Amino acid sequence: MAKNTDQEYRVGAVKGRIQTQTHSGLYVERDTSTGKFINMKTSERTPFKGVRKEK
Structure with missing residues (x-):
């Protein structure tokens, strides 16, 4: 799992999740x-x- 830092960014990738963009431009996270x-x-x-994008 990714670790949060105090500088407003994450170290590492979030595992087990992907994201996609809807037609309205909003991002949705998926297991x-x-x-x-x-x-x-x-x-x-x-x-x-830190969440990878769906292709």
């Missing part, structure tokens, strides 16, 4: 083992930090 959507970023239109 790779189940395929279920976990979290949606509604406050900003920036990607999640």
Whole structure:
């Protein structure tokens, strides 16, 4: 799992999760083992930090 630092960035990648962008421009986080959507970023239109992007 990624570790948070005090400088507003993470060291390492978040394992077991991927993210994709919706048609509206928001980012959604998905669990790779189940395929279920976990979290949606509604406050900003920036990607999640440390989570790989779905191809």
